[in-house]
Structures are given as structure tokens and as C-alpha cells.
Amino acid sequence: MKEIQLTQGQVATVDDKDFDWLSQWKWYAQWNSCINNYYATRPIQVRGKTRSMSMARQILGLKQEDPRQAHHRNHDTLDNRRGNVEPRERCDNAQDRKGLLGYLRGTPSISTYPNYAIDRTEAHQAYLKSKARKLVTKYLELADKYLKKSK
Numbered sequence: 778m779k780e781i782q783l784t785q786g787q788v789a790t791v792d793d794k795d796f797d798w799l800s801q802w803k804w805y806a807q808w809n810s811c812i813n814n815y816y817a818t819r820p821i822q823v824r825g826k827t828r829s830m831s832m833a834r835q836i837l838g839l840k841q842e843d844p845r846q847a848h849h850r851n852h853d854t855l856d857n858r859r860g861n862v863e864p865r866e867r868c869d870n871a872q873d874r875k876g877l878l879g880y881l882r883g884t885p886s887i888s889t890y891p892n893y894a895i896d897r898t899e900a901h902q903a904y905l906k907s908k909a910r911k912l913v914t915k916y917l918e919l920a921d922k923y924l925k926k927s928k
Contacts, residue, residue: 789817789832789855814854833862
């Protein structure tokens with residue numbers, strides 16, 4: 778196991794056999810506010826545009842157009858050892874996400890905040906109420922505009 782230095786004082790852990798291969802590129806620590814953690818990324822050119830390629834996707838051989846995501850089994854997004862990364866479909870990867878809107882597979886609570894536990898049913902109901910509220914508001918705004926125009 779070796780470490781590759783990233784920007785912002787971060788380091789990525791990789792297998793010994795991948796170290797030399799991955800060291801040919803300059804890797805950056807890219808903050809992801811959705812998961813409150815860094816990813817090791819490097820810039821690549823795709824059809825004339827600069828995009829980011831994560832180290833985990835590079836290790837897995839996932840091309841930019843591949844819709845699958847790189848999943849970190851231990852949820853440490855800077856641990857890019859082959860035994861810790863695997864390709865996953867987007868919906869499967871989202872189910873294993875930690876946090877308020879994600880949940881750990883097999884646990885009844887989806888909240889990580891103390892004294893604030895809601896189960897999947899309550900979360901889904903809250904989501905539907907929020908969506909319904911937005912739709913009703915939008916409908917009323919459109920109806921109001923229509924009525925003003927017809928006067």
C-alpha cells in the first residue's frame with residue numbers, strides 16, 4: 778500500500794502495483810459537498826472539453842461515457858486500493874450513501890443526526906409532500922398569470 782500526494786494536503790491510498798502507473802499523472806483533491814469528502818481526480822480532455830476523471834474510475838478502467846460509478850466499499854473516497862473500489866450502477870451506489878437522504882443498506886434509520894431518526898417511509902412521504910407543494914405553488918402561479926392576462 779502506497780500513498781499519492783494530492784493538492785490541499787490530502788493523500789490517496791493505492792495498491793503497490795498501481796503506484797507507478799498512477800504517478801504519471803498529477804492528481805488533485807476535489808471536494809464533493811454532497812458527501813463531505815474529497816475525491817482524487819485529474820483533468821482529461823473529452824471532445825475538446827476538460828473533464829475530471831476520478832482515480833477510482835481510472836483504476837477500474839471506466840471510460841467517461843460509462844454510466845456506472847466507482848463505489849468505495851469502506852466509504853473512504855481517498856482509499857483507492859483495488860479491494861476497496863468496484864463499479865456500481867448509479868442507483869445502487871446512491872442506496873449505500875451515508876447521510877440524511879441516503880441510508881446504509883439494512884439499517885432502519887436514514888438519518889445520521891442524533892435525536893432525529895426518520896425511516897424510509899417517513900422520508901418518502903416528506904419528499905412527496907414537498908414535491909406536491911411545489912407543483913401546487915407552480916399551478917397557482919400559472920393560474921394567476923392566466924387570470925391577469927385574460928382581464
